Amino acid sequence: MKKVFLAVLLVLTLSVFAFKPVTLVDDLGRIVTFDKEVGRIVVAAPAISDFIVKLGAKEKVVGVTNFDSYITDVEKIGNMVPLNVEKIISLNPDVVLLTGGFQEGEISKLEKFGIKAFVLNATTLNEVFRDLSLVGVILGKDKTAQDYAQKLRTRMLNIAKNTFSWKEKPRVIYLSAYGSVSQMWTCGTGSYLNEIIAYAGGINITAPYTGNNGWFAIGPEFVVKENPDIILVPAYYPGDKGAYNLIMNAEQFKDVKAVKEGKVFIIDGNKASLPNTGLINLLGEINKLFSENK
Template sequence: MRIFKKSILVFALLFVLSFSPLFSLADSVNYPLSIIDNTGTIVNILQEPQRIISTSPENTEILFALGLKDKIVGITNYCNFPEETKNIEKIGEMSPLNLEKIVSLKPDFILAYAGFQLQEIPRLRKLGFNVLVIEPLTIKETLKSIKMVATVCGIPEKGNILLEDLSQRVDKIKTEVSKLAISNRPKVFIGGTYETIYTPGEGTLFNELITLSGGENIAASLPGWVKISPEFVAEAEPEIIIIPIGAMNPGEESKVKENISNRPGWSNIPAIKTQSIFIVNEDLFYRAGPRLVDGLELLYEIFHK
C-alpha cells in the first residue's frame, strides 16, 4: 500500500510539473529551474551552469553543438569530437567514474548518461552536484534531449536554432524516402569483423536510421542489439553491407572489406558479389547526438545515390 501511495504521489507530481510553465522548455529561462530528466528525476538548477562536466561522448557533442565549449571543464577519455576536445581536461573512463577527479574540477553541472552510469549517479548527487541524466533512444528523444540541455544551460534560443536545422534535414530525408517504392528499399546488414556477429535490431537507433533512410534492416524483427549467425546473414541475402569502425570496432578499411568478402559461406550474398560493402564512422550511429543526422544522410546516400 505504501508503494502504491508513493507511485500515485510521484505520478501526480510529474503531471503537475509537466504542465507548469516553470518546468516547460520555453524560449526563456528563469532560475531557479526544475526539470525532469530522462530517468524521471526532478533536477533543480539554481543558476545558469558555468562549469560543466560531460560523462559521455554524445553529451560532449551536444554541448559543443550548442556553443558551450568554453563552459566545459571535464570530459571522458572517449570524447573525441570535435577536435577541440583534445584541449579539455579528462576525467577518465565513462565507468567507473573518477569521483575524486570530478570533485577536483568543481563543476556546478554534470551532464550524465544513463545505462551503466545509473548506479554511480546517486553518489554524485550525494556529493551535492547537480546531475542531469539523458539517454535518448530515438531521434525524436535525441532532439528533445538537446532542447533540454539548451534550456538548462540558459540558451533555449540556440537550442531552437539547432533543432530547426536538424529537424529540417530529417524531414527532407523522410520526404525523399516516402516517394520510394518498397522494391527500391535495399536489404541491409550491419556487421563487423568479429567472429561473433552482433547487429542492431528493433528498438535501436541504428535500426531507426536504416528505416528512415529507406533501407530494410535484415534484423529488424529481432529485439535490440542481437547476436546472429553467419547463416542468418547468408539466408537474408543483403544487398548492402555496412561496417561501422572506430573505437568499439577498430579496423583498416581495405582489410575489413577483404575479411567480410572472404567470410566462409558468404560468396553468394548479393552485397558480396557487387562489393556493395561500405565502411562508416561508428560514432555517427552509436552516439545519440546531433551527428545522428549526419549518419542518416550518409545512409540515404549509400542506399539511393
Template sequence: MKKWKRYVMLLVFALVFGLMFGCSGENASKEPAQKEEPKAEQAAFPVTVKDGLGEEVTIKSEPQKIVSLIPSNTEIAYALGLGDKIVGVSDFDNYPEDVKKKEKIGGMEFNVEKIISLKPDLVLAHASGAHNSKDGLQQLKDAGITVLVVNDAKSFADVYGSIGLIGKATGTAEKAQEIVDNMKTKLAEIKDKAKQIKESDQAKVWVEVSPPPQIYTAGKGTFMDEMLQAISAKNVAGDLEGWPMVTEEKAVAYKPDVIITTYGGAKQVLDRPAWKDVPAVQNKRVYDVNIDLVSRPGPRLIEGVEELAKAIYPDIFK
C-alpha cells in the same frame, strides 16, 4: 532669511539641472536598459527540469563548469556553444577535437574524486553510462554537485528531448530549439527524397556491428533501424529487437543487397568464403560507416543518415 532664500535657490537649481541632465541625450536614457539586459538573462535561474529518471532537478544558477560523463552529452553541450564551460569528459570522448584538451574522468567507471576535484556546478550524467553510475552519482550529489541524468535515447524523438533538456538546464534553450528544428528539417528533406524509391526497389540491408564468431546486428528500436526506414531501405534484421547476436548462417540466409559494417570490416566481409553467394558480396556493395554517426545520440545523427543514404542509394543521394 537670506540664508533660507539661498537654500531655496540652490534646491531649485539642483532640480532643474537634474531634469536637464536626465533628458539631455539618448545615451543617458538608454543606459539603464543596457544595464538591465544581463539581469533579464539571469532571471531564467533557478530552473527546475525533469531528468531522464523522471526526477525534478533544480539548477540554482547558470552553470559555469560542466563535466560530461558520456560522449553524446558532450557533443550536445558543444553544439549548444558550451565548449568553454566543459572541464571534464569521459575517456571515450573523441569529438569535437577540443575534447582532447579536457581533463579525463574515466571510462566505464568514472573517477568520483577526480570529478569532485574539478569543482563542477553541473554534471551531465547517464543512467546506464557507467558501471558505478548509481553509487557514484549519489557521491557527487552528496558533495553538493548538481547532477542531471539525461534520458536513454533510442530514437530521434528521444534525442530531441535530450538536447532540449540540456539546453534548458544550461540557459541555452533557444539554441537547443534551433538545433532540433534544423535536425528535423534535414531529416524531412531526406525522407522526401527517399519517397521516389519504389518499394520493389528498396535495398535489403544487413548491418554488422561486430564480426564472427559473435556477430551482432541492429534490430528495431535502434537508430540504425530508424535511419534505414527514413531512407526507404529494408533492415533484414528488422524483426529482431535491439542489438541481437545472430549466427553466421542466419546472416548469410538474409541475402542482403547491401552490407554495412560499423567497425571497419568491409574487406573482411568480402573475403569470407561462406558469404561468396550473398548479393552484396557478389556486387561488392559492402561499406564501412562511422559508428559514432549512426549510434551516438547527438546532433550528428543526421550526418549518419546522410552517410547511409549515399552508400545505399548513391544515384539518388549524391
C-alpha cells in the same frame, strides 16, 4: 562613488533575479532542479559534448573524460566508468552530464557528495532532438537549441520524404563483427540506427527483432538465410577495414548477394555509436549510398 556603488548593486541584483529555477526530467525519468545558472559542467559521456559545442557553450565545460574528441582542451577526469569522483569534486561542477546503462551506477556516487547529475540516454532520433533541447535549457540557450533541433528534424524528414517515391528499396543489414563472424551485433526496433536505415530509404531486415536499446547478436546463418542486398559495417579510424574484411572473406558469406555484388559498405562507426547531431550527417551519407545502389 555612491552612484558607482548603486550601479554595481543594481547589476548584481538583476543578475540574481534574472535566473529562474528550472526543473527538468532526464532520460532515466529523474527529476532534477537547477536552482542557479549553470556555469561549470563536467561531461562524463563524450557524445554530449557535441551538443555543447554546437550550442556555443564550450567555455562552460571544466572537465571531460579521456575519450572525448569534441572538447580536448580542458581537464581530464579519466575513464567513463568508474568515474574519478575525487577529481570531479576538485573541479566544483554545477552539474555532471552522463549517459545511462553502464554509467547509471555512478549517479549515487556523485549524489553522495552533493554533486548534481543529469542523464542523457537517447535511443531514437526524436530523443536526440529532445536531449539537444534539454542541454539547451541547462546552458541557458533554450531558443538556440530548439531552432537547431528543428533544423535537424526538418533535414531528417526531407530525406525520408524523398525516399517515399522509390519503387524498390534495398534490403539492408548492419553487421558489427570482431575476430570472426560467428557472432555479430546488429540493430533492430528500438535503435536509432534502425530508424536511420529506414529514413535513408532502406529496409532493415532485422527491424522485426530487438534487444537492449534495440541491439542484439546474430549468427552467420541469419545473414545467409535473409540474403541482404546491402551490408553496412562500421569503421572507427582511417583505414579500418576489420569488419569489412571479415564479412567479405567469410566462407559462409560467399553466396550472399551483397558480398557477391560488392555491396558491403563501410560507414563511420563513431557516428553510428554516438547519439548526437552526427547521426543526421550519417543519415545523409547512408541515404546517398542507398540512392547510388538501389
